[in-house]
Amino acid sequence: MQKTLSQPRERRMWLTRKRSRQVWAYAFILPQLLLIAGFTFYPIIMTHVYSLYEWPGFGPLNDFVGVQNYLEVIRDSLFWNAFQKSFIFMAGTVALQLPIALLLALLLNSERLYGRNIYRALFFIPVVTTSAVIGIVMRSIFATHEGVVNNALLMSNLIETPIRWLSQGNTAMLALVIVASWKWMGIKMVMWLAGLQSLPRELYDAAKVDGANYWQTFRFITLPLLVPVGIVVLLFSIVDALTAFDLIFTMTEGGPGFTTEFMELYIYRYAFTTVAGGLPQLGYASAAGVFFGLTVFLISLVLSLLARRQSRLKG
Amino acid sequence: MDLLKRLKQLPLHTILLGVAIIWIFPFIWMIASSLKSHREFLATPLSLVPNQLMWENYRRAWDSANFSQYFQNSVMVTVSAVAIVVFLSALTGYALARVDFPGKRVLILAYAATLFIPKGYTIIPVYQLIRRLGLLNTIPGLVLAEAGGAPVLFALLFMAHFRGTPKELDEAAEIDGANFLQTFLYIMLPLAKPMIATAVLLQFMWTWSSFFTPLVLTLNNPDLRTLTVGMYAFVSEFSTDWTGLTAAALISITPILILFLSLQRYFIEGLSGSVKN
Numbered sequence: 001m002q003k004t005l006s007q008p009r010e011r012r013m014w015l016t017r018k019r020s021r022q023v024w025a026y027a028f029i030l031p032q033l034l035l036i037a038g039f040t041f042y043p044i045i046m047t048h049v050y051s052l053y054e055w056p057g058f059g060p061l062n063d064f065v066g067v068q069n070y071l072e073v074i075r076d077s078l079f080w081n082a083f084q085k086s087f088i089f090m091a092g093t094v095a096l097q098l099p100i101a102l103l104l105a106l107l108l109n110s111e112r113l114y115g116r117n118i119y120r121a122l123f124f125i126p127v128v129t130t131s132a133v134i135g136i137v138m139r140s141i142f143a144t145h146e147g148v149v150n151n152a153l154l155m156s157n158l159i160e161t162p163i164r165w166l167s168q169g170n171t172a173m174l175a176l177v178i179v180a181s182w183k184w185m186g187i188k189m190v191m192w193l194a195g196l197q198s199l200p201r202e203l204y205d206a207a208k209v210d211g212a213n214y215w216q217t218f219r220f221i222t223l224p225l226l227v228p229v230g231i232v233v234l235l236f237s238i239v240d241a242l243t244a245f246d247l248i249f250t251m252t253e254g255g256p257g258f259t260t261e262f263m264e265l266y267i268y269r270y271a272f273t274t275v276a277g278g279l280p281q282l283g284y285a286s287a288a289g290v291f292f293g294l295t296v297f298l299i300s301l302v303l304s305l306l307a308r309r310q311s312r313l314k315g
Numbered sequence: 316m317d318l319l320k321r322l323k324q325l326p327l328h329t330i331l332l333g334v335a336i337i338w339i340f341p342f343i344w345m346i347a348s349s350l351k352s353h354r355e356f357l358a359t360p361l362s363l364v365p366n367q368l369m370w371e372n373y374r375r376a377w378d379s380a381n382f383s384q385y386f387q388n389s390v391m392v393t394v395s396a397v398a399i400v401v402f403l404s405a406l407t408g409y410a411l412a413r414v415d416f417p418g419k420r421v422l423i424l425a426y427a428a429t430l431f432i433p434k435g436y437t438i439i440p441v442y443q444l445i446r447r448l449g450l451l452n453t454i455p456g457l458v459l460a461e462a463g464g465a466p467v468l469f470a471l472l473f474m475a476h477f478r479g480t481p482k483e484l485d486e487a488a489e490i491d492g493a494n495f496l497q498t499f500l501y502i503m504l505p506l507a508k509p510m511i512a513t514a515v516l517l518q519f520m521w522t523w524s525s526f527f528t529p530l531v532l533t534l535n536n537p538d539l540r541t542l543t544v545g546m547y548a549f550v551s552e553f554s555t556d557w558t559g560l561t562a563a564a565l566i567s568i569t570p571i572l573i574l575f576l577s578l579q580r581y582f583i584e585g586l587s588g589s590v591k592n
Contacts, residue, residue: 021495024410024495024496025413025416025495026410028406028410029411029422032404033407035459036429036463038444038463039437039441039444039459040429040432040464040467041425041429042444043436043440043444044432046439046440046443047440050439050440057443107327107330107331108331112324117579119331119335121576122335122339123335123338124575125338125339125342125572125575126338126341128520128572129568129571130523130543130567132543132546132547133568136547136560136564137564138341139550140348140560140561141341147360148360151360152361239433243433243434245435245526245527246526246527249530249547250547263435264433264434264435268435271442286439289435289436292433292436293432293437296431296432296433
């Protein structure tokens with residue numbers, strides 16, 4: 001008798017508790033949601049809106065031009081130059097970082113290696129150092145006459161005349177690839193290391209029993225098992241490379257003559273500087289930004305789906 | 316026995332040590348160059364021991380190049396942005412971990428989708444928004460843009476963290492009469508200290524090093540430049556002062572290096588942990 005009476009009341013109490021907790025939850029989420037809405041969601045939407053207008057960045061937004069900005073972007077050879085340069089840079093840094101970081105991780109993976117944490121920290125120092133500062137300092141290190149790189153190469157007789165690193169396109173790109181790979185190698189190494197440490201011991205014991213040598217164990221056990229981690233490392237290398245504005249802008253400013261002008265630098269040039277004496281072209285820059293944002297988003301989406309599928313396959 | 320094992324590692328150590336020294340050579344070189352005279356810098360750029368310690372370079376960067384002001388700006392922006400981001404992320408993470416409410420899945424998905432959004436995609440409207448709020452060329456405007464543009468990674472990490480703490484703790488506090496906010500502030504937040512430390516470290520690193528946003532928002536106002544923008548301006552204003560430049564560079568990166576070297580385990584584990592998630 002008593003029980004049937006108390007049941008609806010308990011249910012009502014449970015409902016009020018649930019509702020009050022939901023109100024609290026909304027109150028907890030709101031502040032950050034407002035901030036994110038204003039500075040992430042709203043900008044993403046507005047980039048698309050601006051891209052449909054001819055607009056110098058001030059005054060009313062009333063010169064609707066439809067997809068004309070997009071058509072102009074597609075027709076601009078410098079846009080495709082930026083697109084291409086971004087991808088060359090990306091390919092270069094990925095090709096350098098993935099294998100070298102794996103090699104370093106393998107060297108550091110030995111369990112009883114004395115001072116492992118010290119080495120790990122040393123290789124990690126460039127990762128935490130400010131990119132913009134590195135970019136500026138590298139200008140001096142790669143300088144033609146007083147630069148460290150040329151002086152070292154001259155002293156060891158590897159070259160006879162100084163290389164004009166940052167004043168010719170190909171060598172400027174090479175210098176950027178080397179510096180960027182060096183800068184972010186540590187994080188890739190730590191990711192590989194985490195992957196190596198999660199591999200099952202038993203397989204290695206079994207391989208030893210079967211008489212496999214180091215290379216065979218690596219080739220047939222370690223490498224296949226590292227594929228899911230490898231995809232994550234690849235994803236981060238690609239995103240790092242495509243969004244390396246700070247380093248490139250400070251080290252070469254896109255030069256010489258647009259040879260290292262990547263996507264974000266191209267957007268910056270149209271949005272915040274006065275191109276050829278005219279007004280900033282925010283609509284046009286936004287259209288380029290949409291192309292760029294969607295490219296990065298699609299690449300990261302495909303790779304994260306791939307990573308998820310791989311790790312599910314492996315259990 | 317132990318010694319023998321260590322001796323066996325000698326070749327490995329030789330390789331590792333060699334690579335590590337080359338790896339951090341630019342930093343050693345920076346320290347050496349920042350203490351050389353201009354003439355010595357040009358004559359022997361490779362030498363790592365200055366003839367005479369020129370502390371003057373640091374004074375030049377700090378006073379003449381205005382790095383004292385830039386340093387102050389960087390500290391203000393970073394500390395404010397870190398406090399805002401970490402506290403709000405913890406709030407969001409707790410609500411997401413403990414309460415089921417309509418719209419939760421959409422919110423998590425939307426947050427997760429923004430993780431890889433590049434700055435070049437959003438910077439134009441952010442600039443416009445700050446301008447329309449009347450906050451262009453102000454510190455609060457910069458703080459807002461930094462805090463709002465920070466990845467929502469930490470909210471998701473806090474969510475995972477609070478999911479891992481037993482629900483019984485909340486329920487006990489609730490029985491004792493604590494409301495949702497009190498439970499969060501006095502019971503759950505103190506338990507999340509390791510997660511808070513990681514979030515503070517990483518966000519500090521990101522905001523301190525941030526360049527694109529402050530460049531766009533403060534380049535035209537020298538008094539508001541952060542260290543990164545100040546470094547960029549240094550080259551055009553004092554182009555051939557390489558020794559002053561390396562001194563300025565060291566001033567800019569020393570706080571982050573000290574923080575990293577003293578807490579490197581949390582840094583590395585935090586970064587690889589957030590990557591795994």
